[in-house]
Amino acid sequence: MRLALVNLSYLVASVLFILTFKGLSHPRTAVRANLMGSLGMLIAVVATLLLLDWGPGVQRYGVILAGLTVGAVIGALLALKIQMTAMPQMVALLNGFGGAASTLVAGAALLEELAQGRLPSTQSTVATVAAGIIGAVTFWGSLVAFAKLQEIMPGRPLLFRGQQALNVALLAVSLLLGAWLVAAPQATWLYVLIVALCTVLGVTSVIAIGGADMPVVICLLNSYSGLAACATGFVLDNNMLIIAGSLVGASGLILSRIMCRAMNRSLGNVLFGGVGAEVVTGAAADAVYAGRVKAASAEELAMILESARRVVIVPGYGMAVSQAQHAVRDLANLLESRGAEVEFGVHPVAGRMPGHMNVLLAEADIPYEKVREMDAINPSFAQTDVVIVIGANDVVNPVARTDPKSPIAGMPILDVDKARTVIVIKRSLSPGFAGIPNPLFAADNTLMYFADGKKAVLDLVDALKQAA
Amino acid sequence: MEVLAITLTVFVLAMFVGFEVITKVPPTLHTPLTSGSNAISGITLVGAILSAGLQLTTLTTLLGFLAVVFATINVVGGFLVTHRMLRMFKKK
Numbered sequence: 001m002r003l004a005l006v007n008l009s010y011l012v013a014s015v016l017f018i019l020t021f022k023g024l025s026h027p028r029t030a031v032r033a034n035l036m037g038s039l040g041m042l043i044a045v046v047a048t049l050l051l052l053d054w055g056p057g058v059q060r061y062g063v064i065l066a067g068l069t070v071g072a073v074i075g076a077l078l079a080l081k082i083q084m085t086a087m088p089q090m091v092a093l094l095n096g097f098g099g100a101a102s103t104l105v106a107g108a109a110l111l112e113e114l115a116q117g118r119l120p121s122t123q124s125t126v127a128t129v130a131a132g133i134i135g136a137v138t139f140w141g142s143l144v145a146f147a148k149l150q151e152i153m154p155g156r157p158l159l160f161r162g163q164q165a166l167n168v169a170l171l172a173v174s175l176l177l178g179a180w181l182v183a184a185p186q187a188t189w190l191y192v193l194i195v196a197l198c199t200v201l202g203v204t205s206v207i208a209i210g211g212a213d214m215p216v217v218i219c220l221l222n223s224y225s226g227l228a229a230c231a232t233g234f235v236l237d238n239n240m241l242i243i244a245g246s247l248v249g250a251s252g253l254i255l256s257r258i259m260c261r262a263m264n265r266s267l268g269n270v271l272f273g274g275v276g277a278e279v280v281t282g283a284a285a286d287a288v289y290a291g292r293v294k295a296a297s298a299e300e301l302a303m304i305l306e307s308a309r310r311v312v313i314v315p316g317y318g319m320a321v322s323q324a325q326h327a328v329r330d331l332a333n334l335l336e337s338r339g340a341e342v343e344f345g346v347h348p349v350a351g352r353m354p355g356h357m358n359v360l361l362a363e364a365d366i367p368y369e370k371v372r373e374m375d376a377i378n379p380s381f382a383q384t385d386v387v388i389v390i391g392a393n394d395v396v397n398p399v400a401r402t403d404p405k406s407p408i409a410g411m412p413i414l415d416v417d418k419a420r421t422v423i424v425i426k427r428s429l430s431p432g433f434a435g436i437p438n439p440l441f442a443a444d445n446t447l448m449y450f451a452d453g454k455k456a457v458l459d460l461v462d463a464l465k466q467a468a
Numbered sequence: 469m470e471v472l473a474i475t476l477t478v479f480v481l482a483m484f485v486g487f488e489v490i491t492k493v494p495p496t497l498h499t500p501l502t503s504g505s506n507a508i509s510g511i512t513l514v515g516a517i518l519s520a521g522l523q524l525t526t527l528t529t530l531l532g533f534l535a536v537v538f539a540t541i542n543v544v545g546g547f548l549v550t551h552r553m554l555r556m557f558k559k560k
Contacts, residue, residue, distance in 0.1 A: 017508050018485055024501050025492040027557040034504050034554055038547040041511065048514045052521040060521045067520055067533045071540020078541070079548035084556075090549060091503050094542050098509040101539035105515035108531040115524045123472045222502050225509040225542075232512050234475055242475055243482040244511040250486030251505040255498060348495060355498030359553055367560035368496050 002050065009047035010240035016040030017244050021251065027368050044240060084363045085320040088218060088352040092145040095221040099138025102228035106131035107191055109235050114186060125185050127234030129178035129194065133171075135228040136195045140202030142221050148211060149352055155211030163208055164272055170201040209271065212317070212394070212433030214352045216259045216270045223252020255354050262348035262374075264400075264410040285437040289429055292442035295450055296423075302463035304421055304447075308385035310341045312377065314414055315357050316350050318391015318426070322453035328390065329364035331461050338464075343370050345377040345387075345414050347395035374414055381418040389416060389440075390425045391453045393432030396440055408434045422446040425456040500553045507546025513539035 016036045023033020052060060082090045106128045113120040120128070147153040174197045181190040209217050226248025233241025260267050305311065313332065319325060332342045344366065346357045361371050381387065389396055392414075400411040416422050417440055424441055427450060431437060440446055449456050493501050516539050519532030 017511075018489065020504065020508065021486070021489040021493070021501075024497050024504065025489070025494065027497060027554070028559075030497055030500060030557065031551065031554045034500070034547060034550045037504060037508055038551075041507070041513075041543055041547070044511065044514055045517065048517045049521075052518070060523060063520045063523070063529060063533050064517055064536060067516070067536030068540050071537040071542075072544045074537075075541040075544030075546075076548055079545045079552065082549065084553070087499055087503070087549075087553070090545070091499075091506060094503070094506045094546050094549075095509075097538040097545075098506065098512065098542040101510065101516055101535045101542065102512045104531045104535035104538065105512055105519060108519040108528045108535065109515065111528045111531070112519065112522060112524050115528070121471075123475075218502065222506055222509070225506065229509045229512040230479065232515050234479075236515050236518070237471060237475065238514065239475065239478045241511055241514060242479050244508050246479055246482040247486040247490075248505045248509040250483050251490045251501060254487065254490050255502065258495075258498075346495070353499055353502060355495060355500070355502075358496045359499045359556070362553070362556040362558070365556075365558065368557050369560060371496060373495050 006047045006051045009043050010238070013040040013044040013047075014240050014243040016043070017247055021247060084359055085323060086150075087359060088214060088356060089146050089149040091353060092142045092149060092218055092221065095218070095225045096139045096142025096146070098225035099135040099142065099221075099228050101135075102131050102225070102232045103135030103139065103195060105232050106135070106235050107195070110185065110188060110191060114188065120185050122182060124235050124237075125182045126178075127231045128191065129181055131228050131231035131235060132191055132194050133174050133178065133198050134224050134231060136198035137202040137205070138221055138224040138228055140199045141206040141217070141224075144203055144206040145214060145217050145221065149214060153207075157210040158207040163204060167201060167205050170197050170204070174198055174201070205271070210433060211352070212349070213270050215349050215354050215356075216256050216267070218353045219252050219255035219259055221252070223249050223256065226250075226252060259349055259354060262412060263408075264412065285429070285431070288437040288439050289442050293429065294447055296447040298449070298459040298463040299467075301423055301447065301449060301460060302467045304423075305335060305340075305386055305460070305464060306338070306467055308335070308340050310380075310384045311335050311386045311388065312343050312345050312381065312384050312416070312419070314345045314347075314387060314389045314392050314396060314416055315361070316347075316390065316392025316395060317352060318453050320351055320356065320360055321391065322455075324390060324454035324457050325360040325364040327454050327457040327461065328361075329366055331457050331464075332366065334461055334464055343372055343377065343380075345372055345374065345416075347374050347392070347414055350392060350395055374412060378415050381415045384419040386421045386423060387416040387419040388423045388425065390457065393426070393438055394434045397432070397434070397436070397438045398440055399436065399438070406436060408436070416440070417443055417445070420445060423449060425449050425451065425453055427452060496557070500550050503546055503553065504550040507543050507550060510539045510542035510546060513543055
């Protein structure tokens with residue numbers, strides 16, 4: 001009876017998780033959706049506590065409560081303290097913790113079976129191996145992603161000879177050891193060894209990936225953390241874990257696919273391509289820029305903006321780095337108060353995780369209807385008076401359309417060059433992540449404003465106010 | 469073997485449900501989707517609580533305890549930060 005009740009609670013929790021994803025289809029229902037998800041989690045936890053035999057000692061409470069308290073305090077502190085610009089790091093870290101928990105649970109479950117004198121079923125051991133491999137790669141891969149995003153480690157790809165061969169070998173040996181563990185579940189040291197090998201694999205596979213490819217890595221690790229939970233579900237024969245885990249697994253996979261498509265690259269190319277390791281400078285860059293780049297003063301730009309009727313602002317990672325989102329909001333409001341129509345154009349891979357720019361603009365109180373997707377905004381550039389590009393580079397590089405040999409060939413871009421005037425706010429002419437020069441900066445209709453993103457926008461706001 | 473058939477059924481069907489509902493999430497909400505789904509992947513907390521509560525051996529209790537800590541950070545941090553973000557998305 002009690003078991004049936006617990007399982008019914010798990011069903012309720014699973015339904016709530018599905019409704020969470022469904023509710024995220026619109027900003028209006030999203031807050032409620034997230035609350036439903038947390039309610040589902042609460043129900044699942046309470047039901048599980050009821051599942052335990054509370055008979056003799058009360059020390060069971062102690063360990064669980066201590067763990068829940070420590071975790072809740074750390075989690076809450078992280079969630080409340082983190083800056084919106086640092087959201088990619090935060091998500092990377094949380095992905096990792098989820099993966100680590102799954103690896104630990106699967107290992108503990110194996111030991112428990114053996115301690116009770118039972119041999120785990122083949123299904124259970126196969127799932128244990130899967131949870132060990134996926135969980136360990138997720139945890140260590142996420143820590144590396146975190147270190148790169150937090151700039152504790154260099155963001156560029158770290159490559160060494162034989163890296164891919166090593167990765168393949170690590171995975172192959174892990175799988176072989178896994179097969180051995182399935183045949184001989186008593187040999188628990190095999191599990192430890194698998195986790196150790198996958199620790200190395202997590203590190204060596206993610207260090208090869210450069211900063212701007214992080215959106216894909218975060219999605220993928222997100223997917224892995226779900227699949228690890230799913231594998232744990234197979235270990236414990238728990239349908240709720242399987243449902244919740246596969247929902248997350250699907251979510252991460254879909255997002256990775258969207259990100260890859262937005263770069264016109266395959267997942268394999270992102271993971272193993274080491275793109276961004278080389279930078280084109282010197283003569284090749286001079287050929288594009290020499291004598292053609294026009295820098296303007298804030299006053300000149302204010303004069304152009306004054307008469308603009310339609311302005312589109314295109315933010316990139318640079319906006320996040322300089323924390324310019326609030327200044328950008330002030331600029332947009334000022335332009336609107338002078339009768340201009342202002343919209344924002346966001347490329348799917350702008351920033352360091354999917355939707356990164358949207359969150360920052362929302363933080364600055366910019367209504368979400370004004371923030372348009374690439375496909376929605378692209379046709380409107382030809383009727384746009386001024387585009388302000390702030391901290392974006394590769395996603396507005398027209399070379400993607402013209403040069404089939406370029407590393408970004410075929411990548412869908414924001415067609416800002418079609419606008420009457422393009423203002424590019426950038427600190428220097430240094431290349432973006434793809435390491436190639438951007439002819440947009442040298443185009444006839446482009447004016448450069450060389451400064452830090454936030455300072456530049458504030459300068460423009462001041463100049464516009466003075467012009468009034 | 470029968471159990472495997474049932475769990476596999478659940479897995480495959482859940483994947484399909486996942487693909488159906490998640491493709492409808494607009495790009496605007498992709499960051500909250502990632503952090504929110506992240507919190508849900510902390511569901512492994514359920515298994516962690518069982519290990520920490522069963523207390524069969526010192527080692528499994530320790531592993532369970534650590535797993536409870538990690539999973540709770542994931543769950544609490546994930547839902548809370550998602551809530552913080554979603555509250556900022558406003559209509560004009």
